[in-house]
Amino acid sequence: MAMTDLLKAEDIKKALDAFAVADSFDHRKFFELVGMRAMEADSVNKVFQALDVDASGYIEEEELKFVLKGFSEEGRDLTDAETKKFLDAADKDGDGKIGMDEFQALVHE
Numbered sequence: 001m002a003m004t005d006l007l008k009a010e011d012i013k014k015a016l017d018a019f020a021v022a023d024s025f026d027h028r029k030f031f032e033l034v035g036m037r038a039m040e041a042d043s044v045n046k047v048f049q050a051l052d053v054d055a056s057g058y059i060e061e062e063e064l065k066f067v068l069k070g071f072s073e074e075g076r077d078l079t080d081a082e083t084k085k086f087l088d089a090a091d092k093d094g095d096g097k098i099g100m101d102e103f104q105a106l107v108h109e
Helices: 009-018 027-034 041-051 061-065 067-071 080-090 100-107
Strands: 058-060 097-099
Touching (some): 058 061, 061 067, 080 100, 097 100
Antiparallel strands (some): 058 097
């Protein structure tokens, strides 16, 4: 499923443009700009599944690094520092990966 099936293409572009510069990514602002904060839980779960490239039920650090590309091919890779900060914000149980419940909580915090 393409992200544009779940989110507006113009919102995705606006969010990616806002964080085009390395080390500028802020997950809270990104989720707001892309329209995810207002989404129902079921739709957020579909976004999670699209970002969970290996379908493991988790977004691991390596998948997280490419999260912006999951929204659009024009997205950039997150820096190592951005990836770590994003993972630290979401990984509440300390297992080094983001589960669906953790992702839901992060989007709606």
